[in-house]
Each structure stands twice: as C-alpha cells, then as structure tokens.
Amino acid sequence: MSSLFRSEEMCLVQLFFQTESAHNCISELGHLGLVQFKDLNPSATAFQRRFVKEVKKCEEMERILSKKVFSTFEKLEQELREINRNHATLRQNLIELMDIDSLLRMTEDFFEEVLEINFSFFSFNFIILPPSEDSVFVAGVIKQERFPAFEKVLWRLFHGNFVLRHAEIQATEELQARGAVKKDVFIIFVQGDHVREKIRKVCEGFRASLYSCPKTLYERKQMSNSVMTQMEDLRMILRRTEEYRAGVLTRAAEHVQEWGSKVKKMKAIYYTLNLCNIDITQKLIVAEIWCPVSDLAVVQNALIKGSEQSGSSVTPVLNRIQTQQTPPTFNRTNTFTEGFQAIIDAYGVGTYQEINPAPCTIVTFPFLFAVMFGDCGHGLVMTLFAVWVISQAESLRKWKNEVTDVVIGGRYIILLMGMFSIYTGLIYNDCFSKSFNIFGSSWCVRPMFHPHGPWQNETLHEYHHLQLNPSVPGVYSGDPYVFGIDPVWNIASNKLSFLNSFKMKMSVILGVSHMLFGVTLSLVNFVHFRKFQDIFLQFVPQLIFMLSLFGYLIFLILYKWCITLRSETAPSILLLFINMMLFDYQSEHVLLYGGQKGLQIFLVLTAVLMVPVLLLVKPFLIYRTRMKTRHQVSRAEKDNVICFLLQVSMGDIFVYQAIHTVEFCLGCISNTASYLRLWALSLAHAELSEVLWRMVLQVGLKISSGMGSLMLVVLFAAFAVLTVTILLVMEGLSAFLHALRLHWVEFQNKFYEGSGYKFTPLSFDSLLKTQQ
Amino acid sequence: MPSLLFCGPKLAACGIVLSTWGVIMLSMLGIFFSAKSAVLIEDVPFTEEDIREDKNPPQNIYGLYNQVGINCFIAAAIYVGVGAVSLCQVRLNKRQEYMVT
Numbered sequence: 083m084s085s086l087f088r089s090e091e092m093c094l095v096q097l098f099f100q101t102e103s104a105h106n107c108i109s110e111l112g113h114l115g116l117v118q119f120k121d122l123n124p125s126a127t128a129f130q131r132r133f134v135k136e137v138k139k140c141e142e143m144e145r146i147l148s149k150k151v152f153s154t155f156e157k158l159e160q161e162l163r164e165i166n167r168n169h170a171t172l173r174q175n176l177i178e179l180m181d182i183d184s185l186l187r188m189t190e191d192f193f194e195e196v197l198e199i200n201f202s203f204f205s206f207n208f209i210i211l212p213p214s215e216d217s218v219f220v221a222g223v224i225k226q227e228r229f230p231a232f233e234k235v236l237w238r239l240f241h242g243n244f245v246l247r248h249a250e251i252q253a254t255e256e257l258q259a260r261g262a263v264k265k266d267v268f269i270i271f272v273q274g275d276h277v278r279e280k281i282r283k284v285c286e287g288f289r290a291s292l293y294s295c296p297k298t299l300y301e302r303k304q305m306s307n308s309v310m311t312q313m314e315d316l317r318m319i320l321r322r323t324e325e326y327r328a329g330v331l332t333r334a335a336e337h338v339q340e341w342g343s344k345v346k347k348m349k350a351i352y353y354t355l356n357l358c359n360i361d362i363t364q365k366l367i368v369a370e371i372w373c374p375v376s377d378l379a380v381v382q383n384a385l386i387k388g389s390e391q392s393g394s395s396v397t398p399v400l401n402r403i404q405t406q407q408t409p410p411t412f413n414r415t416n417t418f419t420e421g422f423q424a425i426i427d428a429y430g431v432g433t434y435q436e437i438n439p440a441p442c443t444i445v446t447f448p449f450l451f452a453v454m455f456g457d458c459g460h461g462l463v464m465t466l467f468a469v470w471v472i473s474q475a476e477s478l479r480k481w482k483n484e485v486t487d488v489v490i491g492g493r494y495i496i497l498l499m500g501m502f503s504i505y506t507g508l509i510y511n512d513c514f515s516k517s518f519n520i521f522g523s524s525w526c527v528r529p530m531f532h533p534h535g536p537w538q539n540e541t542l543h544e545y546h547h548l549q550l551n552p553s554v555p556g557v558y559s560g561d562p563y564v565f566g567i568d569p570v571w572n573i574a575s576n577k578l579s580f581l582n583s584f585k586m587k588m589s590v591i592l593g594v595s596h597m598l599f600g601v602t603l604s605l606v607n608f609v610h611f612r613k614f615q616d617i618f619l620q621f622v623p624q625l626i627f628m629l630s631l632f633g634y635l636i637f638l639i640l641y642k643w644c645i646t647l648r649s650e651t652a653p654s655i656l657l658l659f660i661n662m663m664l665f666d667y668q669s670e671h672v673l674l675y676g677g678q679k680g681l682q683i684f685l686v687l688t689a690v691l692m693v694p695v696l697l698l699v700k701p702f703l704i705y706r707t708r709m710k711t712r713h714q715v716s717r718a719e720k721d722n723v724i725c726f727l728l729q730v731s732m733g734d735i736f737v738y739q740a741i742h743t744v745e746f747c748l749g750c751i752s753n754t755a756s757y758l759r760l761w762a763l764s765l766a767h768a769e770l771s772e773v774l775w776r777m778v779l780q781v782g783l784k785i786s787s788g789m790g791s792l793m794l795v796v797l798f799a800a801f802a803v804l805t806v807t808i809l810l811v812m813e814g815l816s817a818f819l820h821a822l823r824l825h826w827v828e829f830q831n832k833f834y835e836g837s838g839y840k841f842t843p844l845s846f847d848s849l850l851k852t853q854q
Numbered sequence: 855m856p857s858l859l860f861c862g863p864k865l866a867a868c869g870i871v872l873s874t875w876g877v878i879m880l881s882m883l884g885i886f887f888s889a890k891s892a893v894l895i896e897d898v899p900f901t902e903e904d905i906r907e908d909k910n911p912p913q914n915i916y917g918l919y920n921q922v923g924i925n926c927f928i929a930a931a932i933y934v935g936v937g938a939v940s941l942c943q944v945r946l947n948k949r950q951e952y953m954v955t
Contacts, residue, residue, distance in 0.1 A: 779897075790921075794926065795876075799872060
C-alpha cells in the first residue's frame with residue numbers, strides 16, 4: 083500500500099550462473115524487464131571489457147544485416163527482373179494471340195462480303211476477282227495510325243487492283259490494362275502469286291504483323307478454338323507469376339524485421355555480460371543486480387527457466403546482499419499513471435523511498451490547469467479529442483512524428499484536463515463566453531422600478547448604465563445562485579470588477595492550500611526516514627510560520643465573504659495585511675471584527691519568532707552532538723573517526739540552514755503571489771473567448787436578413803478554426819506550462835528532494851520500441 | 855464518369871468534424887434564441903427605435919430573437935449538407951485507397 087506513494091523498496095542481489103546458461107538467463111531477464119545490472123567493472127574502458135569482441139561482432143552483424151538487406155535486395159532484384167522479363171514475353175504472346183483472335187473473327191465478315199460482291203457483280207465484270215485459286219489474300223494486324231499510309235503505298239503498288247478491308251480491333255479493358263496500342267485488322271485480296279513477296283516487304287516496312295489465315299471456314303474455326311485455349315493458359319500463367327512475385331517480396335520483408343530484432347537483443351545481452359564479472363575458473367559469471375524486493379520470486383523463476391532452456395544442470399544462485407549504496411528509484415506505473423510520473427521525473431527523479439508526488443499530481447495538476455482554462459465548451463472539445471486519441475492510440479503511433487508522440491504519451495493527462503475544465507467551466511459559468519441560466523438567477527430587475535424602487539420610465543431614457551441596488555427589497559433574492567457564478571454577471575458591464583476580486587482571492591486560497599499540503603508531505607517524509615528531530619526543528623516552525631501569516635490571510639478572505647458589509651466602507655484585505663505586517667493601526671482604519679488588532683499582533687510575533695528557531699536551533703544541536711562525541715572518542719583514540727565526523731564543517735551547516743530558512747520564509751510570500759497566475763490566465767482565457775465571439779460569430783448573428791445564415795455558416799467555420807488554434811492549442815499549452823511550473827517550483831520545493839536516479843531495467847520491449 | 859473526389863482524406867475528416875460541431879452548436883444556439891434567453895441579448899440586432907416605437911412591448915425584440923433563431927437553424931441545416939458531402943468524400947477516399955492496394 084505504501085508503495086503507491088513512494089518508490090519501491092529495492093535490494094541488491096548477487097547472481098551466480100554458469101557461462102553456458104548466461105545467454106539464456108539474461109535473455110529471460112530481458113524479457114521480464116525487472117532487473118537493472120550494476121556495472122562491476124567501472125574502471126574498465128570499453129575496450130578492456132571481456133565481451134568487447136562479441137559486442138563488436140554484434141555491431142558488425144547489424145551493419146552486415148543492413149548490408150544483407152542490400153544483398154538480399156540485390157538477389158531479389160535479379161529474381162524480380164527475370165520474373166518481369168518472363169511476364170513481358172508472356173504478355174506479348176497474349177497480345178498476339180488476342181490479335182489473331184480478333185483477326186479470325188473479322189475475316190469471317192470479309193469473306194462473306196467478298197463472296198457477295200463477286201456474285202452480285204460477276205455479271206457486270208466490275209471486280210476482277212473470280213473466286214479462283216489464283217487469288218491471294220493476306221491478313222494481318224497493323225497499328226491504327228500507320229494504316230492510311232499503308233493503304234496509299236498499296237494503291238501505288240497495285241494500281242488499284244486489289245481489295246483492302248480493315249476494321250478496328252475493339253479495345254477491350256484487358257488490352258487497355260496490359261498497355262496495348264490501338265490496332266487495325268486488315269485483309270488484302272490480290273491476284274497473282276508473285277505479289278505475295280511484294281506485300282510481305284511492304285508489311286515489313288510498316289511493321290505490320292502478318293498471320294496465316296486458313297481459307298476454309300472449318301480450319302478457321304479450329305484455329306480460333308486453339309487460339310482461345312492458348313489465351314486462357316497464358317492468362318493463368320500470368321496471374322500465377324504475379325502472385326509468386328508478391329509472395330517473394332512479403333516473405334523477404336518479414337525476415338528482415340526478425341533478424342533486426344534478434345541482433346538487437348544479442349547486442350544487449352553481450353553488453354550486459356560486459357557489466358558482469360567472470361571468476362577465475364571461467365565457468366561462473368557473477369552479476370549484481372538491483373531488483374524490487376517484491377519481484378525476487380519472479381526473477382528467480384525466470385533464471386531457473388533460463389538455465390533449464392540452456393540445458394545446464396546447475397540452477398543459478400540468488401544472494402541478497404546489504405549495501406550502503408543508494409538504490410535506484412523505481413515507481414511502478416501503468417498506462418494511466420505513466421504520463422503523470424513522466425512529468426514529475428522530468429524535473430527531478432525522486433530520492434530513494436521519498437514520497438512520490440505523482441499520485442497527488444493526478445488530481446492537482448488537471449485541477450490547476452482547469453482553474454486557468456475554465457470554459458466548459460472548450461473543455462468538452464478537449465475531452466472529446468482526448469477520447470479519440472485514446473481510442474486510436476495504436477494506429478496513431480505509426481505516424482512517428484514528435485508532436486504526435488507527445489500527444490499520445492499525454493493522452494490521459496489531456497483527458498483529465500478536459501474533464502476538470504468542464505467542471506471549472508460550470509463553476510465560472512462560461513461556455514464559449516456565454517453563461518447558462520439553469521437554476522434561475524438570484525437577481526431581478528423589476529423590483530428596481532417604481533413603486534418598490536427608485537427607477538422610473540424616464541430613468542431608462544436618461545442613463546446608459548444603471549446599477550442594481552441589492553438593498554432594495556426583491557432585487558437580490560438573498561440566496562446565491564445554486565452552483566457557480568450567477569448568469570446575470572455575463573450581461574453586467576462591471577463583470578470584471580467582481581470576477582477579478584473573486585478569482586484573485588480564489589487563487590490565493592488555492593495556492594496557500596497547495597503549499598500547506600506540500601509542507602505536510604515533508605512531515606510524511608520525516609516520519610518514514612525516522613528524522614524525528616527534524617519534525618520539531620523544521621516541520622513545526624514552518625507550519626506555524628505559514629499558518630500564522632497566510633493561513634490568517636485565508637481566514638480574512640473567507641470571513642469577509644461571509645459577513646455583510648457596506649461596499650463604501652469595506653476594508654481592503656490587501657491593505658489590512660500590509661498594515662498588519664507594518665504594525666500600522668491608526669484609528670481611521672476600519673477593522674473587520676473586534677479584537678482584530680490583538681490577534682494580528684500575536685500572529686505576526688509568532689511568525690517572526692519562528693525564524694530564529696528555523697535558523698539556529700538545528701545547527702546548535704548538531705554542534706552539541708559533535709562536542710559530545712569528540713569527548714567520547716578522544717578517550718578511545720580513534721583519529722580517523724574524528725576526521726570522518728568533522729568532514730562537514732560547522733560553517734557549512736550554518737550556511738545551509740540559513741539558505742534554507744531564507745528560501746522558505748521569503749519564498750512563502752513570493753510563491754503565494756506566484757499563484758496569482760491562476761487568476762491572470764483565467765482572465766486572459768475568458769477575455770479571448772469573449773473577443774472571439776464578439777468579433778467573429780456575433781457579426782454573423784447580427785445580420786437579420788436571409789443572407790445572415792450564409793454569413794453564419796462561413797463565420798462559424800472561422801470561429802471554430804480560431805477557437806481550436808488560439809484558445810485550445812495556444813491557451814492550452816500556456817495553462818499546461820504554468821500549472822506544471824506551479825507544481826515543480828511552488829509545490830515541490832516544500833518537501834521534494836529529487837536527487838535520485840531512475841531505475842533502468844534491462845528490457846527488450848523498451849529496446850525494440852526505441853528501435854522502431 | 856469523372857471522379858467525384860475533390861479533397862484528400864484529411865480535409866474530408868476536418869469537414870466532418872467541423873460540420874458535426876456546427877450542427878450541434880448552431881442548433882443549440884437556435885433553440886436558445888427561440889427561448890429568448892437573456893444572456894444572448896447582445897447578439898440580437900435591435901436598435902433604439904425598436905425599443906421606443908414598440909406598440910406591444912416586447913414583441914419587437916421577440917420577433918428579432920425569432921429571426922436570429924431561424925437563421926441559426928438554417929445555418930445548421932447547411933452544415934448538415936456540408937457534413938453529408940464530407941462523409942461522401944471520406945467514403946470515396948477509402949474506396950480509392952482499397953483500389954490502389
């Protein structure tokens with residue numbers, strides 16, 4: 083239970099395991115991620131270490147792996163080129179076959195046409211083409227753009243004694259996908275045998291491909307069928323080739339990833355082995371690890387598993403040893419608390435077993451942020467954004483941008499900041515700079531008019547600003563608004579006078595409470611470390627000092643809020659406080675309550691008395707203890723002990739105590755004033771929000787004609803973009819930074835030492851994550 | 855038919871977010887204007903004459919409130935349209951992504 087609020091108890095453990103099982107054992111520990119290996123050879127340089135060769139080998143392997151990636155890539159490239167070449171030839175064949183197929187289909191029509199012409203004109207002797215064995219026909223395919231020139235050449239050659247028919251090949255989708263050009267089928271009928279050579283030469287010149295076309299219908303049908311089957315086969319082969327290619331590529335990619343992580347793990351293991359000691363017999367490895375006490379059993383099991391895997395008969399030995407060295411600080415976190423622990427550790431890692439401010443920060447940090455951000459509309463947008471990031475966290479990690487990494491790491495912080503902002507937005511009654519009137523305002527205007535109050539109809543015409551007077555009965559109902567600021571203040575012109583006073587006092591109350599909480603945490607630390615003397619020498623005087631001055635200030639604020647005063651004669655709290663410190667009590671000064679003078683003098687004197695207590699008592703006690711031990715020791719004649727005791731001189735102790743006292747006392751005042759940034763940022767945010775509404779959205783709302791809705795559409799888009807960039811991002815970052823500073827400086831300097839070092843276990847998960 | 859895609863995936867996603875926000879916020883504004891909320895008095899475009907020359911107070915101001923409210927509702931309806939267009943763009947983008955891979 084205590085480990086939630088302070089770092090875990092760590093123990094130093096000696097491990098003995100056999101050299102053969104070293105690799106497996108360390109691998110198991112790496113997977114566990116719970117132990118930190120101590121460097122047992124701190125004086126050895128990097129080159130003198132035992133396993134330096136192996137580490138070098140691993141680095142070589144990493145380089146080779148990247149080279150191997152290249153060589154595998156080269157091999158892949160060759161394979162791919164071959165595959166591509168085959169693919170291209172196959173495709174060419176397919177296209178040819180498709181051409182033949184279209185040719186065969188079209189020649190059917192030609193032959194019919196020719197027979198028709200012959201029969202119809204045979205009697206007129208027009209066409210010189212009797213269907214005899216003499217007639218020659220040539221069929222082929224030519225690119226469409228070359229066809230007109232082809233036709234002209236043929237005319238010149240045969241002086242028109244030929245019949246030429248052509249048709250465009252229908253460009254099917256498949257052909258287009260495989261990148262074929264537009265082609266035409268042509269067929270030439272000529273007489274005479276010797277002309278075949280001439281035609282062939284012409285066709286060669288025009289790069290037309292000729293195909294032998296059988297004369298009879300039956301043969302043509304057969305050829306068509308065989309072409310069809312060939313095309314089907316080719317298509318199947320092409321598909322298989324493409325699948326094979328894709329498979330080869332994906333398998334190679336997987337392998338590279340695997341090899342990379344294996345090499346990284348090996349390098350880590352050899353690096354760890356470098357930190358260990360090998361005993362003389364070269365058979366045993368001695369390692370010293372820091373390990374959380376509660377995890378000792380888990381570590382032992384992992385070691386046993388590792389040694390079993392390597393097949394060695396001897397189980398590793400764990401030996402817990404006592405040590406004077408400071409263990410590392412280990413705070414166990416889960417995904418939710420990780421972010422908060424990170425922002426605390428960013429300023430300073432806690433001293434071993436010191437109280438951990440992170441659990442308290444989970445609440446106080448978003449709350450202080452929200453006090454400065456306080457707008458429920460903006461808070462709602464922020465919460466929804468955080469919910470979206472949380473749900474998409476894994477897929478967003480792939481973007482690998484620095485900004486997105488930060489946002490993903492802090493997604494739970496943003497969620498809490500948004501939720502708390504909705505709460506403070508409801509208290510400030512501020513939603514995009516407008517207030518909600520949920521419970522009914524406590525102020526009423528009607529009773530100000532005649533006959534209850536002083537106003538007449540003419541009053542409205544004469545004056546631009548009118549003031550509601552709460553002493554007129556009925557104006558103020560007597561019960562304040564149920565939750566938050568009354569919505570009437572949103573339309574009041576002196577809104578800021580009221581809100582400034584309210585927010586300043588609230589900031590002081592929150593600040594002093596936060597600091598008192600910090601001082602109380604120092605008490606917890608003293609109890610844990612058994613420094614009971616410090617409780618009376620440090621904690622009690624500090625508490626009395628703070629309470630008597632700033633606790634009294636809070637009392638004054640709360641008291642003035644609770645009593646009824648006439649605003650013309652009410653004393654200012656700031657002036658009261660200043661006069662209290664200066665012991666300035668003149669008769670015309672108004673006091674809040676009877677006996678105030680006496681109480682204030684008593685409190686100031688108490689506070690002033692605490693300063694010498696803080697400054698002098700502790701060094702004096704240390705001096706007295708030293709004198710006593712010196713007397714005792716000189717009898718026992720142990721000189722080195724005296725030297726050890728007098729290591730830190732009295733001068734140093736006094737100076738340290740003086741610094742600490744001055745820092746605390748003056749710091750109280752400056753830190754309290756520092757908390758006023760809660761008011762300042764909240765005011766800035768509210769004003770920015772109002773300006774944005776008035777300058778952007780109100781322009782669209784005030785147009786009452788039909789165009790108003792279109793203007794509203796455009797202006798709303800501008801309003802949304804500006805809200806997100808200025809109010810959410812800029813103000814959000816600003817409030818985040820200031821809330822963080824308040825925690826780091828004003829809160830933590832009351833109790834936090836922060837001089838520890840972080841526990842960095844050997845963990846393959848984090849290693850591989852950083853690699854990615 | 856020419857591709858209907860005219861914006862990338864990010865712009866379409868922004869469009870969806872903006873339209874959702876616009877629809878919700880503008881319709882709520884419309885409701886609050888129709889309910890004659892006093893907090894929104896400064897957003898209503900009234901002039902001195904509206905108050906002085908009112909035969910039947912405060913109906914003039916109420917009428918203006920209603921007008922602004924209707925404007926808000928129309929704007930919300932336009933944002934519904936913008937949202938639908940953005941949704942189509944997102945779907946087309948996803949389909950194109952599948953086709954390329």
